[in-house]
Amino acid sequence: MTDLVERYLASVERRLPTETAKDIVAELREALEDKLAARAAELGHPPSTDDVAEMLKAFGAPAVVAARYEGRMQLIGPVLYPWFWPAQRTAIGITAAILIVLAAIRALASDKPMQAVMQSMDNVIGGALTAFAVVTLVFVGVERWADPEQLAARSWDPKSLPREHIRKPKSMFEAGISLFFDVLFILFWMRFIPFPNELPLRDGASVAITLSPAWGVVYGPVLALALLAAAGHVFDMLRPAWSRVRSAMSIVGYACGLGVLWVIFQGRPFADVQPQPGTSPEELERAMRLVDGVFLVSMGIAALVWAITLGVEVYRQIRAGRVSMPDVRAAA
């Protein structure tokens, strides 16, 4: 049985209910073995990787094959469904993060911070629900009008199936977008892209913000981590199937990222805030609280997201170690 077929079966198995997965995969393995034998007899020699890939493509994308065992009508079909919850998490996460940061800024700038926070909570909940509704409508619309099963049948490539049972490889588009943001950040971090450091408070009053010395300590590590992230996304484009190596790179990246956040957190205050002419001591005090709060909330959100992602990657590595090749005799 070829490596490509085993990767295909692992991809199908990952999408099946645990209690029936091994039995179904054992039967699919039997079917593919028969097809391979028939193809070899037809060709007069063992099928090449391209022949096997063509056979698997005709058999069906793993998500579609696995979904046929469910036998239920779905509002969002098997091709789009793996994207549905990640898209929801991203949309709700970004919306909530923006609204929470705005709420924190509003609270810090207000004389009655608790009241301001309570007022903003409605916006956060409303925003998250709106994001959920919009994403759901978009998915239902795409499912209804674009026929993703047909698109997937034409465009999926068996050779890009993951080598290990870790995670779905990133598409060229996803990896490209991520790489674009990596490059943007690296240019900003290396000061090729200037960032305004003056925060206006009111007409004629402003403060100048400079990062604290702790940021200088982590300059090199942050640059190295950004380069590692960019290398990871290039890796996703060139070797989409090497998911276990990629997952290990992510674990290293997120763990070091959390370390960097810890170093910056220890070096509080995060920034030095200097008054410009015309700024009163009260305005300076409020600006310092505001800047510190914004850094704290942003870093807190980053730490939470990275810790969760790190946990997910570690779980994937552990799960990958547990998945074995289905044993036909055991299934029988």
Added chain:
Amino acid sequence: MPIAADILEALRLELRRGTLILAVLGTLRAEQYGYSLKTRLAEAGVEIDEGALYPMLRRLESQGLLVSEWREEGKRQKRFYRLSADGAGALEQLTAEWRAMNAALNSILQEGGRT
């Protein structure tokens, strides 16, 4: 105006869907494993996509119409399916239904051809 190919394809699939189950039940009066069943059906002129065949076999088995067992053949383990007693009864009733429907349709289609 000629009918769009995708509409025709959807109609064709709809027409075939119910008859495939009848073809599978009919073929499984004799024991078969997945690939041999597909080959038998193809020889009889009934093409079926494996991605649909295997889930259908499991569904029919869970409905009690088929029974299956793993057995070694040609040094490989294979899952053999055959009609259960309930499946044989269902096949008999569905066959009668099919014949009645076929006769009715023939009559309708021939009448349509004469007008």
